[in-house]
Amino acid sequence: MNIAVCIKQTPDTTTRIQVADGGGEIVDDGIQWIISPYDEFAIEEALKLTEANGGEVTIVSMGPARVEKTIREALAMGAQKAIRIDCESIPNDPGVTAKVLAEVLRGRGFDLIFTGRQAIDGDQAQVPGRLAHLLDWACVSVVIDLAIDGDKGTALREVEGGSERVHFTMPAVIGANRHLNEPRYRNMRGIMKAKRIPIEVVQVDAPAPQLEITSYSYPPQKGERKLFENGASDVAEVVRLLREEAQVI
């Protein structure tokens, strides 16, 4: 079973995201880059499946040269191959990403493609569904449990207040959620091995974006904050304010 895992380099979750003056872009400087956390569950699931069934895991990521550091971190978990799709900056139109991924992955003999349920920067959650449509494959996303049996699969996906049990046909694009598994730690042996794996760099002509982010801003600041320092004895006043001023209860 040969599996591609599409990963995205994103800012670490602890990053205080800064909007550039004028609101035109997000400031890139000083960001610590990581594998988007949902993608680690995708990598782990792919590794487990190939360990059980044979085959190879190929890490695929789109972006400039700086993305190779993140690809190596993914390889250090145990993947065998890697592709970087070269572009000046990672697209913020998921339609572009899906089309480019489809073009690069089509015809390479993959049986399964994993992604994260969404990347934690754009939070779009569009690539798995779009990619599957372009390949004419099945897609199940936000997956918390997965079993594959020949040309069929069963998954549990998270939904409001519970989960859905889903049957699907192979090949498939699977969007991994937290709790799908416990991603392994990168050990020194894996890190050393990953350094020697060549990263295939692919050039593609990206299609034109269909959406434009015209400005970024911080969430609007709310009214004055009130701090009550006397614990339980201030509660009656807080409840009165919630009812009369805020009118939320």
Place this chain on the structure above:
Amino acid sequence: MILIISDIQEGKLRSVNAEVYTAAVALGKETGQPVATVLLGASGLKELAATAGNYGVEKAIVVEDAGLAPFSPDAYAAAIAHVIRETGASVVLMGATFTGKDVMPRVAQHLDVALVQDVINVRDEGGLVFTRPMYAGKVHADVRVQTSPALATIRPKSYKPAEQAADVAVEPMSVSVPAAKVQVVAYEGSSNGKLDVTEADIIVSGGRGMQGADKWGMLEELADLLGAATGCSRPVSDDGWRPHEEHIGQTGKTVSPDLYIACGISGAIQHVAGVSSSKFIVAVNKDPEAPIFKVADYGIVGDVFDVVPVITEEIRKVKG
């Protein structure tokens, strides 16, 4: 035409539909466009159409086809794409539920157009502008699309439902439904029909400061009193004190309730991002320097085990 894809689960309209109808009717007035909704399923949809009328939607397109049960996101997407082409809709909206966010990217790729997910505000400024949170809510982005129709999912709790009666014209439509590659065979509710945090008006949430799974009774009591959902921070779900679907934050759920009550939550940046679009935040924490107080409208410095029972008692008093 502005077309809303009604989100139906277990034969019922989800609560988010009223919010999306409201957003669509307002946008229809702003842009001078008629507003219609489409209901898709195997049967029994006509009775649901009247609900759309309560929020000012004037037309309900009903697509009943045996091929739409059990629910299949790819079969639905194909059927929706067909309805969009047939109606020539210029704007298509759906609630940003797990279903909406799963189906609409497929619809967008059917039509090869842009989709804006998790929109919290849409308006006409010489072309539609969609505002959506990014980085789990650390920043907001204004987005314009260059393709038509404009597709968007609307984040639950972003619009207040506004009732305004309209006569709904029900119009059946038949579509060709392709064979499904993916089928939902069962819904497994894991929290006894409790409200999901993404749909709740009020959330009572607990963090590490709650000290253990056995201490949640007092938060559940407060939640029950308020008709609220219970939520938690990441360490709490990681340690298995609470089920993972209650985890709120950057790698969990982002929420927009009217009132968020944070108990014993310090306020790590990932958690704060996930609650930043709450309309009102109350925090209880014994550490006056806890970062949660920087985002709380009302902060109460004190031990959660002293403060929370008094909150419950006081609310019980005012609620009579």
